[in-house]
Amino acid sequence: MYGAGSELSIVSRSTMSTWISDRHFVDEIHKKRRRVCKRWRKTCTRDLLYRRLPFLSWITKYDFSKLLSDANAGMAVSLTAIPQTIGYAAVAGLPAQIGLYSAFMGPLMYIFFGTVREISVGPNSVLALMINSYVSEGGVAYAVILAFLTGVIQLIIGLLNLGFIVDLISAPVISGFCSAAALTAIATQMKGLLGLKFQGSNFLGVWRGVFENLSDINYYDAGLGFLTISILLIMRKLNCMMNLEVFKGQSCLQNRWISRVLWFLSSSRNASVLIFSCLAAYLLEINGLNQLTLSGDIEPGLPTFKLPPFQIERQVDDDEIQVLNFSDICAEIGAMGIALFPLVSILEQVAIAKTYSHGKSTDATQEIITLGIGNIAGSFVGAMPISASFGRSAVQSSSGVRTPMVNVFSSGVILLALGLLMPVFYYLPKAVLAAVVISSVMFLVEYEEIKPMWKSRRIELLPLVITFLSCLFVNMEFGIILGAGFHLLLLLHLGNKPKISVGEIQAINVIKTSTPESTMVNTSAIEAKRIRLICDRSLHFPGIETFRSRINEVIHDEGCEKLIIIADLERVLEMDYTSLKVLKCIYADLQKREHTLIFDKANDVIQQHLTTAMDIPVSAFIQITRHNVTV
Incomplete structure (x- = not known):
């Protein structure tokens, strides 16, 4: 009996200790679960939801008056966007429809995730110029892959709050970069402006080609191109005419109507010259009198929603086809290109967002996330990398925009153009397209930065000049890295x-x-x-x-x-x-x-x-x- 009782006692103690340890384990699990739930409740708050989905803060207050204002602004900005994006596609060496694909998907994403109503996202001259060298190697597929990679990296940067990286690129470096990009974009459009055909996409190569082919200039194209630039620059200044003495004696009502007419003519100047030039070229063509170089066939119809081309086939020679998978494409693009496109795109987006923040703090992280989502979504319709456009954002701001719903109307007009107007753009003269691009980017040359910099910090002209010259005469990627690196070294030297x-x-x-x-x-x-x-x-x-x-x-x-x-x-x-x-x-x-x-x-x-x-x-x-x- 004693032995049996001892065995029972031992078993009971063993069972009890096992039960206690199991109970302790369960309690620990419950404690950890409660801690996780507590942290989750602290993180997933209403404020965070409204920060990540900003449209929730204005959609419930949306009314008919805001709808009319947004519709007006959307129509105005789309009239600017259509010719500009076609022109930027030409700068990038892409078909015209790619520019239009890029101009509607990004704005649609901005409706839900964007924070600044004045911003218009889409292709711009700087990114188009950077894409050109990659398109010349890999075609449209490389532009789409770059849009996808740019979006993924931007989304990661935004989610991890790594936006401070762009602060490493200083204002003088940005000025030098943008000025060189503008001059290079102007140079690349000289072929279309003068009706020339030759190989060359960089600044020196284009100008060398122009001087070597002076005898082949199409004087009809050149005349139309320079006339169009003059008209665009004059129409750009129409808004300033209300300050003239002739209008100061008019009544308030007359002034308001005159102001609206002048504003409309000024903001729709790109679309106006596009329409009239297409009409003129069509009349010349059907009468057998056309001497202008036309854009030719543009693929009509809406884009197909599909995965980006993670695998492409390339014709090496008549008998061999090379198949490149995603890793091969990334290796050809290179780490420099993959890293710089997101940074340059973020720089432009955040800078323009701060310009139109009206003194309020700008949620740069949310803008980066929005840009990433827009680029990823764009890659599924065959778009090129996008960012904010200062010119189109200025039009959108001056048009009385009330909410990001404006992007519904601007995207709708672009989709309408894709579906119905592509045959019309066959008659679009290349000289007019080049003139639209030149008149848009010429104001990106930031020469006005030199004087205040000379008066205040002359030493900082060095990174500006180094960035400008290396971007202009080597390439854009090398130039911005060299300029940023030099300025950081200069800062370390002077600061320490x-x-x-x-x-x-x-x-x-x-x-x-x-x-x-x-x-x-x-x-x-x-x-x-x-x-x-x-x-x-x-x-x-x-x-x-x-x-x-x-x-x-x-x-x-x-x-x-x-x-x-x-x-x-x-x-x-x-x-x-x-x-x-x-x-x-x-x-x-x-x-x-x-x-x-x-x-x-x-x-x-x-x-x-x-x-x-x-x-x-x-x-x-x-x-x-x-x-x-x-x-």
């Missing part, structure tokens, strides 16, 4: 090279140590010359040697005289480990040479690091309350 001013302290009335237990010390009677070194910024390893060199210069200039060197650290907010170690060496070296180094007004953190980690005595730290200095 402290200015050390030297002055002689004639009399020190009171010096007190920074420790509470210390007593006031009067050093006026000390037989040593007192030299004060004032550092103007924090000390880091690139600049600490400047501090050491300055001390050695002072000692050399004073000869063999004993010195009390007072290092004023009031403006030194932090030091890295290298600087701390070098200060320790300087302190020890000066002691051996019978000089004294004293640290004045060092903050608590720096003093703690120097005393605890570098074994510099506390007595070396003082705070001078009154002194006379001769510089």
